[in-house]
């Protein structure tokens with residue numbers, strides 16, 4: 135097989151966002167679009183000759199085609215071995231684990247996460263480094279710079295590679311090893327959690343439903359919950375990964391996982407409900423009659439993690455993304471451990487985890503994880519909840535309410551304005567930024583602004599600085615509004631408004647969230663003039 139050098143011309147829009155490069159499938163199908171980006175990744179790396187690359191994706195439309203392209207290009211560029219998930223399948227956390235376990239040089243994950251799939255849906259490519267985590271900004275910037283200048287890519291003159299049969303084959307000088315996507319991951323979970331206690335819980339009559347949303351966690355969840363833990367068959371629903379996720383958004387939130395939510399609020403509700411997203415790194419946790427917000431979940435997992443064998447020695451510290459509610463901060467304070475606030479996106483947790491400063495991390499967007507991998511991990515969060523329930527033998531509702539009584543409740547909601555005109559969204563943020571200095575001291579209803587800034591992160595490990603990570607408005611009494619633009623959308627812009635209010639009084643901890651935040655919601659509009667800029671009467675998604 136010969137190495138081919140193919141001439142190409144750069145595209146000007148291959149800038150990775152919050153989590154890799156995400157575009158509509160037809161954009162990825164443009165001539166050499168995938169090849170340009172993959173070659174730009176390889177050209178931005180050094181000393182990987184003969185090394186191992188991990189490869190897999192969430193199974194969405196175009197996954198298989200891109201797997202074939204990457205395999206040939208990896209061989210032509212000099213990788214020694216690629217481990218690829220059978221059928222091209224690997225969840226994001228499983229890929230992260232494989233990189234670490236087999237000391238790979240890095241990994242390529244094909245996913246657009248929670249975004250819809252199919253021929254007109256979204257696709258994505260992400261590069262993870264040797265620690266198993268998403269490429270840091272310095273590297274994604276280098277990849278983008280390279281993509282603007284690229285004039286050739288390397289591939290192999292070879293036919294289709296069989297990615298459905300387990301085992302090794304040669305591709306030029308490189309070995310392709312097709313592996314079971316679930317085995318290593320399931321082993322890791324058994325090291326972290328008390329599977330005997332979980333089995334006993336499920337035997338005791340405790341019922342659960344896990345909704346895989348026709349995305350990548352189906353095979354993982356079926357193996358772990360039904361086969362290893364003995365949950366009755368059918369406890370995992372929508373378990374077969376489909377290239378278009380059955381036509382749905384594989385986004386586990388109150389809007390797109392409404393069936394599960396409705397069930398959990400009904401008299402037929404099982405004890406525990408959970409769901410994950412397209413690539414398996416997000417989680418949704420719902421107890422009978424209670425949805426646990428991701429920010430609360432982070433705090434509650436951190437407070438109770440010691441009940442699981444993997445965390446019995448305690449936590450080193452906690453990190454959360456800046457817009458995530460400050461519920462976890464109170465837990466860190468009580469435990470006497472460090473608390474870190476990072477920009478949105480898992481790549482910012484990598485240094486803190488590698489340096490041993492934190493054990494658990496989380497984001498308000500349904501992401502929770504720990505130092506066991508370098509990605510957020512949906513099934514891990516579900517298993518940690520189950521482990522806690524198995525030991526405490528209380529309902530999710532009781533655990534949540536007790537947590538609020540102890541630490542206070544952070545009412546929290548995110549309002550998204552999706553597919554807004556990009557220039558309008560940019561103007562809204564620019565306008566707000568320009569007015570920041572004048573905001574302190576001004577009042578909106580009974581709320582007075584104490585402080586306002588444009589969040590900049592100073593990484594305590596490598597001292598890199600990331601600016602313009604979201605506008606923060608702090609009010610007297612501890613309430614907060616954050617405005618930022620999404621870095622994962624594929625059409626127009628998405629404005630995210632994050633709203634939070636702290637309530638220490640147990641007598642006022644059972645209000646409906648939107649009601650509890652009503653005055654802040656009005657203030658969010660009055661401060662930023664969202665209606666005027668976007669032409670929208672209200673948000674398109676409320677989580």
Ligand code: VG1
Nearest residue numbers: 152153247479480497499620621622
């Ligand atoms: C969103 C979330 C962010 C998350 C990112 C990737 O980013 O807000 O918290 O890390 O998606 O999640 P943005 O820029 O659209 O707000 V996913 O499950 O890709 O892997």
Ligand code: CO
Nearest residue numbers: 247248413415
């Ligand atoms: Co995801």
